[in-house]
Amino acid sequence: MTLSKLLYWIYTFIHPVLMWTLFGICIYAMTLGLKVRTTRTTPDKDLRKSLIKQRFNIKHHQIGAILLSIMVLGSIGGMGVTYINNGKLFVGAHLLAGLGMTGLVAILASLTPLMQRGSQTARDVHLWLSVLILGLFGWEAITGMQIVQRIIEQG
Template sequence: MNLEIPESVKVWSQFAHPVLMWVLLGATLYALYLGIQIRRTRTAEGDVKKELIKGRYNVKHHQVGSLLLALMVLGSIGAMAVTYINSGKLFVNPHLLVGLGMTGLIATSASLTPFLQKGHDWARYTHIGLNLVLVVLFGWQAVTGMQIVQRIIERMAG
């Protein structure tokens, strides 16, 4: 069975990954904000703590983090699939390797959840460290990803 993908789908599918990743970068920054609020809640006292608890930052952080994990893994796999469909190969370059590393980082960070829930400080500091590296790499990926998008657009125009 030979399934032929329409050319228009092949062309426009190349833009799904960059759009998704920009949305995920925003969601990652929101998760960072929520994490900071959790930390503030943990260290606050009295009425300030009561007010912060009402924000349910821990629940929101967990939900956003879970969504980030799922969409980053699917986005990484999807990007490789689209690249292969359009080019017949994967381009092994820093953008791909860093993206795969980021997928591993977010999975490792998420895997610490049971230890975080039990209050292990080592897990908390590891989670924070992994996610700070992830945010820095995400910023770098945004720049290199836009360079790739520019090359795709130039190829489409030429």
Template sequence: MDIAIPDTVKTWSQFGHPVLMWILLGVAVYSLYLGFQIRRTRTVEDKDVRKDLIKKDFRTRHYQLGSILLAFMITGTVGGMAVTYINNGKLFVGPHLLVGLGMTALIAISAALVPFMQKGNDAARVTHIALNVALLGLFGWQAVTGMDIVQRIISKM
């Protein structure tokens, strides 16, 4: 079955993935901040400071934001691949695609560690932090390589 997609939709759909990913990069940085605040709350010695930090409920916000990141990152990855295939009839297998797929696996593994962290498993917590720091570094690299791809798309318009 061949569905005819209007050319304007094909053209402008190419920019949905980059816009979503830039937004998610910002959300990921904020989520990192919340994660550090959770760690600070857990390790602070001063009881008054700790009470003030607990009132800010960093844990819930971090958990909710992480869930949103997981959902939209997977959706954005699949959507970017779908739009590329629709517009070109193929995927371009290269570093941007492969790192993006690897990032999708990293965020899924990181989210899978949450139940273990909730039970106090410090190894899961350290692994979660390490995976997410690596994920954020890769996300920054993806932003740069993604803009190269966007520039190539614009030059062909």
């Protein structure tokens, strides 16, 4: 196998592995976010103190920053590899879902200052957009595996 062929396969499969990892990170971030919500809304003061000590809010912010960075870079990388390998982008469900998720995760991050000021509307929008992103991620995972299968079949 030539070096260029090896690099082709490495670049081609970095994106799917990265995106599946990111899907798991999204689920973890949402779990942390729900724990932050529980911490903020629980009427039990002892439980709240116990939850605050676990620093879910800081973990959620850190994971969210990583998520935003990887999603943007992963989207650019996936489109870049596709263009390098094919000389064009294929406009379809996979590309549109990926671009949609990238835009939505930027909106999620932009809601942070409003949520820090106590806006319940911003918190609710953040939660529902997160659910939408997970749905799009599921769709992207299915279409992405179809693409990987076609690449493997073409050899």
